[in-house]
Amino acid sequence: MMATWWKKADTNPLNEANFQKIINFYLFECPCEIEQGSESKGNKRYTAVSKRGTTFRQKGWTGGNLNTLLSAMKKTDNGPLKYHVFSVGEDISAKTDTIEKECSLSDQHFEMVVMAERSDMNKTSSVFYYIRNALAHGSFCQVLSSRQKIYYFESTRKGKIYARIRLKETTLLKWIDYFNSSPQELKNSKKSNKSNIKNKKRTKKAK
Template identity: 35%
Template sequence: MIPITDGNFQKIICFYLFECPARSIRTENKKANETKTPDQPHPTKRIYYGRISRMGKTLAERGIEGGALNTLRAAMLRSAGKEFELLTGNDVASSSKKEYISLSRKDFITEGIFAFIRNAFAHGEFNVSNGWYFLENHSNGKLKGKAVLRETTLLNWIEIVDMPLDKIKKIGR
């Protein structure tokens, strides 16, 4: 049963679905004669960013980009505790830990965590039971990610994203 009237559930849905801080990322191959530019610094790909959610601020708009994304991810993982594992790779796998996220993509990991959670809620691929959130994400019938997360972890991550970068760094150490 989905706890629609629960305040924590409403806060989680509001943040991860409607105010998701991740950007959508689309890449295209550059043509043979295209070179690096300040706007497109990758040697072989053109990268385009968009907003996943129209409300709220993206991580980039919060000043969390480049190395700061790694700092944010470290803080998120540390706050989740020793019973949490983040898995990335070509195949989605289950973890032996109580709490985990497994994503098929290895790139854009930090923003990918938020996009994954957003997509699970947006497409109704979730269940909530006794303070635990069970999330999945499919694309074209293929499993792209799955997670088992404590409600407290999801709420802590909201707080961390809203912190100034110096506080995020302290949590990640």
């Protein structure tokens, strides 16, 4: 396990095409919005984090569709994502240490999201926002393990840690694809995967 969450000494992968795609989407074209006001009072308004990006709302990722997106994000190619959301007052550093100590996975770089809940943003959007903050402030690194590239992100403000996120490069790229698809396309894909799993089980039983 790393002595600190990310290593400043690690080389920035600026010349890598995948990193350029990641930093362009999560930083320069971050799809998040800051929510202010309320629907009931009629003064609800949204401020885009990036002037260059297409927002979640513009892509149709609202309401229940956000839950569909988050559900897909939690199921990575490397197993289920360790996803934990805590109140703002919680110690994210301590929570991260506890989760790592209690995890039984053999992969020390297992994927995880540990973050403080935001009152001005939904949980799905918050994950993207914290990655954006880490990239913007340079508090991230990339490491290589078993031929896989893993990213460590840490989002802080005024010395307080609000999120620690560890994801494989393949997951970061897949999340971009999920966002760029439509809610209906993602739902259809989930139905197709479930159908394929059922068919495989029937085939095994028949044998």
